[in-house]
Amino acid sequence: MEDDKNSIFALKTSAGQERTVARLLGMKADKPGVDIKAIVVPESLKGYIIVESATNLDMKNPDMKVRHLRGIVGAKRDGTIDPSSQITLEEVKKFLKPQPIISSIQKGSIVELVSGPFKGEKSKVVRLDESREEVVLELIEAAVPIPVTVKADQIRIIKKEAD
Secondary structure, three states: OOOOOOEEEEEEEOOOOHHHHHHHHHHOOOOOOOOEEEEEOOOOOOOEEEEEEOOOOOOOOHHHOOOOEEEEOOEOOOOOEOHHHOEOHHHHHHHHOOOOHHHHOOOOOEEEEOOOOOOOOEEEEEEEEOOOOEEEEEEOOOOOOOEEEEEHHHEEEEEOOOO
C-alpha cells in the first residue's frame, strides 16, 4: 500500500458523512492534483477518513472541494501540509484489524437496543458472555427489572461505565 512516493493523510469530515466523502473522493481519485490511490473509512474513527495519495493533497484544488470534507489534518492556513502530520502505515493498520464488538462493552454501561422486540429501549449491562458474544441487560424503564439476553451487535453504547 505504501511506497516511497505515496503519502497517507487523515482528512476531517462531518461526523456521520465519512462514507459519503470517501465515495465522492473516489469518483475524483484519478484527476490531476488529486491522484488518490486508496481510501479507508475506519468505523472506530468518527469524523475522519484516511487517504493514500501519490501527490501532496491540496484543499485549494477545485477537485478536492467535496461536500462534508472539512480539511486535511495538519494543513496550514496557506494550504501546505506539515510533513510530520502524515500518517504511517503502522498507524493505519490499527484501524484495519477488526475488534470484537463485545470488547468495547463494559458491565454497568447504559445501552440502547437497536433491534428485536425491545428496539429503542434503554438498558443497563448486567453481565457479559464474551465466548458467545452475548450481553445480559436490565431494562431501565421497566416496572420490574427483567434480564434480557441479546447478541452484542444488537445494542448501541450510550454511556460507558466509568472505571
